[in-house]
Amino acid sequence: MRLWILVSIVSISGLSQGMLLPLLSIIMEKHGFSSSVNGMHATAMYIGVLLISPFLEKPLRKYGYRPMIMLGGFIVLLSLLLFPLWHSFLFWFVLRLFIGIGDHMLHFATQTWITDFSPTQRRGRNLSLYGLFFGIGFAVGPMLASLVEIHEALPFLLSSLLSFAGWLTVFSLKNAHPEVNDASEKSSGLRRFTQTWKYAWTALSLPFAYGFLEAAIHGIFPVYALREHISVEHISFILPAFSIGSILFQLPLGIFSDRLGRKTVLITAVLLGSLSFISAQFFTNSPLGLFACFFVAGMFVGSLFSLGITYMADLLPKTLLPAGNLLSGILYSVGSMVGPFSLGVIIQYKQGGSFFVTVSTLLFLIFLILAYNKPKEIRETADH
Structure with missing residues (x-):
């Protein structure tokens, strides 16, 4: 049950990422941004990943997997909700940055949790399910982006609603912590x-x-x-x-x-x-x-x-x-x-x-x- 909840959350994360890349490119193109600016804007998510990475290991050890997944998921769904509020290059850049931060928190915690509880003889299968569900979500994302033709805010609202549904399932999981020993604690x-x-x-x-x-x-x-x-x-x-x-x-x-x-x-x-x-x-x-x-x-x-x-x-x-x-x-x-x-x-x-x-x-x-x-x-x- 724990594995299926985690991979389901990852699939929703993949869907929001797969939707966001083409969706923001389309909207920014319609609003007259150049292709070079559009491409530079897309790096915001990866910058977010790099910025937050040095600060994640200690909180994960201290608070466990579930709180980090919940915080990361909440950052993503809140950012998705905020996109339609204001058309601004800088505002959207910051939101993309926060989606990078939230997604990385979520993926870091789910990946580590799955590698932690999976026995060696089933680790390949379990992590391939993780990759498979993310890939399916990422592939479906652009279809969601096409709803921009109906209303510009619709893809953002739908993806945040799906993220919220996935986020709620995390409450059913019992928290766990990464394994530590005296040497790793002191290092x-x-x-x-x-x-x-x-x-x-x-x-x-x-x-x-x-x-x-x-x-x-x-x-x-x-x-x-x-x-x-x-x-x-x-x-x-x-x-x-x-x-x-x-x-x-x-x-x-x-x-x-x-x-x-x-x-x-x-x-x-x-x-x-x-x-x-x-x-x-x-x-x-x-x-x-x-x-x-x-x-x-x-x-x-x-x-x-x-x-x-x-x-x-x-x-x-x-x-x-x-x-x-x-x-x-x-x-x-x-x-x-x-x-x-x-x-x-x-x-x-x-x-x-x-x-x-x-x-x-x-x-x-x-x-x-x-x-x-x-x-x-x-x-x-x-x-x-």
């Missing part, structure tokens, strides 16, 4: 982050890669495609393929990782994802070919975030899970900001197959890291 936050990075940096590279990939596909591929003379209709046909592949294969990959071994599944998935993207450059004149490449890529690397967290939880003792989940969120946000910017610069100076080559190269580097790096043993050493 500083910086020391815990350093330890976490030392023992799980290979797993932590996966949320970064996923953030880079997701933001690049949705933010820069349309620009690249238009320069390659791919029509808007074909772009809107190709883009969902990655999300569809991710949603359909999120749970199977999680279950396979429980049965066949996390590292084996990750190495295979990242390599096949890299090959899918490098293959896509040979199909720039074929919408069906690009759809197939994006679908196959989504099948294998659309689960990098949830599989990365699962692998990280395998490498760390429970006392370091809060720090690990926090670093995952930070690295995902950094990847989400670095991806569109770096790829934007690359395609500005080199067109050809530069988009696919860059993405494929990143995934191949992750493949090499996973294949040739042997994780350090920590379970015995970190607790003493």
Whole structure:
């Protein structure tokens, strides 16, 4: 019951995020904001994540999971309600910032709670459900954004109502706290982050890669495609393929990782994802070919975030899970900001197959890291 409540809350969070990105872009475009200002405005959510991250671990240890989920959820639903009140660049930027803060609190607490209570043999399945429900919510979000044609305030009001319904279910959960020991209690936050990075940096590279990939596909591929003379209709046909592949294969990959071994599944998935993207450059004149490449890529690397967290939880003792989940969120946000910017610069100076080559190269580097790096043993050493 606890798992299903948590993943349901995450799906509503995904829906509000998936709605907000296109909705605010549409409204700001209608109100005459330039595309560069629109793009800069979208970074507010990731800035919120980075701002709040250093202050979350201690409150989670002190107050537990439920209060943090409730506070994060309340910040999100209140921010959504406030959007229709005033059309202002700065006001909306601040609200987006607060949604980033609230969402990160909610995701940090739910991720850590699920990794904490999930037994090793079911951790992949449970976290893939987390990723699956978020992905479904994120995919449904743009449909909610289309209600702006009826009334500008309607999508905001509906998403805040859904957030409120999800928020109420948290009251039925019994609070729990992350596991601590004397060593972790005495150690500083910086020391815990350093330890976490030392023992799980290979797993932590996966949320970064996923953030880079997701933001690049949705933010820069349309620009690249238009320069390659791919029509808007074909772009809107190709883009969902990655999300569809991710949603359909999120749970199977999680279950396979429980049965066949996390590292084996990750190495295979990242390599096949890299090959899918490098293959896509040979199909720039074929919408069906690009759809197939994006679908196959989504099948294998659309689960990098949830599989990365699962692998990280395998490498760390429970006392370091809060720090690990926090670093995952930070690295995902950094990847989400670095991806569109770096790829934007690359395609500005080199067109050809530069988009696919860059993405494929990143995934191949992750493949090499996973294949040739042997994780350090920590379970015995970190607790003493």
